[in-house]
Amino acid sequence: MKVLVSGGTGLLGQGFLRVLQGAGEYEARCLIRPTSCTERLKGFELCCGDAEDACSMEKALRGMDAFVHIAGIGYAPQVLEAMHRAGVERLVAVSSTSAYSRFEFRSAPLLTNEALLLDNGLRWTVVRPSMIYGTELDHNMHKLLRFLDRFPIFPLFGDGENLWQPVYYEDLAQGMYTALTRPGTEGEIYDLPGERPLPFVELVHTAAGTLNKKVRIVHLPAEPVRRGLLAAERLRVPLPVKSEQVLRLREDKAYLYEKAREELGYAPRAFSEGIALEVDRLRELGMVR
Ligand SMILES: NC(=O)c1ccc[n+]([C@@H]2O[C@H](COP(=O)([O-])OP(=O)(O)OC[C@H]3O[C@@H](n4cnc5c(N)ncnc54)[C@H](OP(=O)(O)O)[C@@H]3O)[C@@H](O)[C@H]2O)c1
Numbered sequence: 001m002k003v004l005v006s007g008g009t010g011l012l013g014q015g016f017l018r019v020l021q022g023a024g025e026y027e028a029r030c031l032i033r034p035t036s037c038t039e040r041l042k043g044f045e046l047c048c049g050d051a052e053d054a055c056s057m058e059k060a061l062r063g064m065d066a067f068v069h070i071a072g073i074g075y076a077p078q079v080l081e082a083m084h085r086a087g088v089e090r091l092v093a094v095s096s097t098s099a100y101s102r103f104e105f106r107s108a109p110l111l112t113n114e115a116l117l118l119d120n121g122l123r124w125t126v127v128r129p130s131m132i133y134g135t136e137l138d139h140n141m142h143k144l145l146r147f148l149d150r151f152p153i154f155p156l157f158g159d160g161e162n163l164w165q166p167v168y169y170e171d172l173a174q175g176m177y178t179a180l181t182r183p184g185t186e187g188e189i190y191d192l193p194g195e196r197p198l199p200f201v202e203l204v205h206t207a208a209g210t211l212n213k214k215v216r217i218v219h220l221p222a223e224p225v226r227r228g229l230l231a232a233e234r235l236r237v238p239l240p241v242k243s244e245q246v247l248r249l250r251e252d253k254a255y256l257y258e259k260a261r262e263e264l265g266y267a268p269r270a271f272s273e274g275i276a277l278e279v280d281r282l283r284e285l286g287m288v289r
Helices: 011-023 054-061 073-086 104-117 141-150 169-181 200-210 222-234 243-248 258-264 271-284
Strands: 002-006 027-032 045-048 066-069 090-094 123-129 153-157 188-192 216-220
Touching (some): 002 011, 002 054, 011 169, 054 073, 066 073, 066 169, 073 090, 090 104, 090 169, 104 123, 104 243, 123 169, 141 200, 141 271, 153 200, 153 222, 169 188, 169 258, 188 258, 200 271, 222 243
Parallel strands (some): 002 066, 027 045, 066 090, 090 123, 123 188, 153 216
């Protein structure tokens, strides 16, 4: 069996390719852009293309039995077009638990793109991860860890009681692999979050404790900060944090995963275990002490 994988150079893609390689059931071809870091894809067949371009994906899909599309649900229209033209029917696509967000700017594009996959003649499965962490490639936790490693004070918007449920990338990759291979998963959407939700302050203390650091949290009022950011955005001042991000900090990100547990045997590890693995990895790379 042969599978085309997009997003193979990213955090989840790296985890997924390792699971695929370990299982030995599928041969992977990776869709890469001219700028992709192919060092991370040694030993895999590569095919140049771009998820923005249906023609290039169609070529990459020729001769494949399935497509695992990790590079973004936003490319659903191009993915559909490419799969129809290449005659490939099996698709596992990665969306996000942000599809549950009460903020439409976050949920609506995801739901719209997921909906495109339905009733389109494909044998699709959608997986929705929560925030993913686990290596220097993640967009969130490795920055938090590096900050906590360097500074004894952590500024936090609001009271920090909002819930987060980050998922360790290898647990997610295993869940995705089962979603690809287990019969009965077609036409299903699976939420794949971390083991349990925890308040953001607890998450920060757990991360600091894993680094053997003590951290003093300084609470900043979220609303004035958000308004300030919004004003700066209107003036087109480039800033590292977006007002939308501050807004979303006030939303609980807590998810159930009974369906994935029952149908995929999904059993993500505790955050304390996953973050310890990430700290080990960052120490190996000399990114934290
Ligand atoms: N990270 C999270 O916390 C999170 C949470 C929920 C859902 N998700 C979703 O999960 C998926 C994987 O996330 P991740 O954190 O592993 O992503 P990532 O580390 O940012 O990697 C993104 C991958 O997608 C590829 N890519 C991006 N645009 C592409 C395009 N136009 N054509 C071809 N390849 C393209 C990148 O290739 P290059 O090497 O060429 O850049 C890279 O391999 C994404 O769909 C993301 O939206 C992520």
